[in-house]
Amino acid sequence: MTNPPPVSRGMERGILILFMAAAAVIGLGLAVPAAQQAIGVATGAGGISMLTDAAVPHTDAVAGAAISSATFDSAWVVASGLDGGTRALLALGASFGAVPTALTVGAVVLFLLLMMWRRPFHRALIVATQVAGAALLIGGILSAGLGGLGRMMAATELNPVAGDVFVVGFRFDPAWMLVGVGVLALSFVFSYGTRLQRDTEGLV
Numbered sequence: 001m002t003n004p005p006p007v008s009r010g011m012e013r014g015i016l017i018l019f020m021a022a023a024a025v026i027g028l029g030l031a032v033p034a035a036q037q038a039i040g041v042a043t044g045a046g047g048i049s050m051l052t053d054a055a056v057p058h059t060d061a062v063a064g065a066a067i068s069s070a071t072f073d074s075a076w077v078v079a080s081g082l083d084g085g086t087r088a089l090l091a092l093g094a095s096f097g098a099v100p101t102a103l104t105v106g107a108v109v110l111f112l113l114l115m116m117w118r119r120p121f122h123r124a125l126i127v128a129t130q131v132a133g134a135a136l137l138i139g140g141i142l143s144a145g146l147g148g149l150g151r152m153m154a155a156t157e158l159n160p161v162a163g164d165v166f167v168v169g170f171r172f173d174p175a176w177m178l179v180g181v182g183v184l185a186l187s188f189v190f191s192y193g194t195r196l197q198r199d200t201e202g203l204v
Contacts, residue, residue: 027105093147
């Protein structure tokens with residue numbers, strides 16, 4: 001059995017650059033919509049997703065598939081004349097959803113750069129993962145809290161002109177906070193790796 005040819009230094013750098021480009025594209029794809037929403041809400045031209053329990057119009061069918069009952073669960077609303085405080089909360093909620101994503105992508109790119117420089121365990125990476133993890137954890141709470149409060153206030157303002165179809169409430173997704181805890185855990189792994197690397201330097 002022949003051994004596979006070793007990966008050249010140039011190929012390794014190319015793969016890492018490809019990963020960095022993919023991370024940057026994914027990060028932009030996640031952060032740009034939230035930033036656009038924050039700007040749109042702040043300027044009064046953007047829309048927001050609001051909970052609703054409005055009934056779906058339907059008629060009884062004589063034969064075949066029929067709808068017994070149905071309701072919408074959300075609506076994309078572009079509203080004008082909202083209170084300034086409501087718009088500020090909605091914009092802050094969207095912003096706190098975009099910034100942690102950008103910081104996390106920055107930490108991933110830094111890790112790939114350090115891999116390229118053959119320094120995967122570096123003090124800068126520990127700081128970057130701690131900042132990104134804390135931003136995801138705290139930013140997730142602030143995004144859900146501030147954005148949710150803004151949606152509740154918007155529902156209260158719009159219900160009188162919309163026939164009370166909007167639910168004064170919001171959804172809470174803890175996924176980003178769990179990711180933040182995972183990134184913070186990684187910072188401890190990198191810290192241990194840095195100490196191990198420092199202790200073994202010069203031994204090999």
